[in-house]
Amino acid sequence: MSERLQPGDVAPAFTLPDADGNEVSLSDHKGRKVIVYFYPAALTPGCTKQACDFTDNLEVLASAGYDVIGISPDKPEKLAKFREKESLKVTLLADPDKQVLEAYGAFGEKKLYGKTVVGVIRSTVVVDEDGKVERALYNVKATGHVAKIIKDLGI
Helix, strand or coil: CCCCCCCCCECCCCEEEECCCCEEEHHHHCCCEEEEEECCCCCCHHHHHHHHHHHHCHHHHHHCCEEEEEEECCCHHHHHHHHHHHCCCCEEEECCCCHHHHHCCCEEEEEECCEEEEEECCEEEEECCCCEEEEEEECCCCCCHHHHHHHHCCC
16 A cells, blocks of 8 residues: 655656656646646546546636646547547546555555445645655545635635
């Protein structure tokens, strides 16, 4: 079971392929704040709602200095389909080995319909300009989450 990140922790570095197979690293965003969110699966209702909410609010977040990266265990091909189907503008990264998910504490035991299962824990980590964790939110709801982040960040 992976440890959850705490504010002040150094955000684990990562380099993952995006929907087009291009490598994207957290360090590419140095000097900007990054909202890294983890979701279980592309093309599912909750994850679609969340990705569309981030896309709809991308300009608001970008103008406040935030980049948005979504990470799931899906393969790049599935992410490309997801992006096309939903007209997503957020950067989607593939983590099929779940190494980044685990490093961020976004993979492990969770309750699903009253049962304990192992899987992706819907989470959002806000990383500051220096690569430190500003806030780490776990077991977030897909619906209304983006509005809550914007409110909490005072954007």
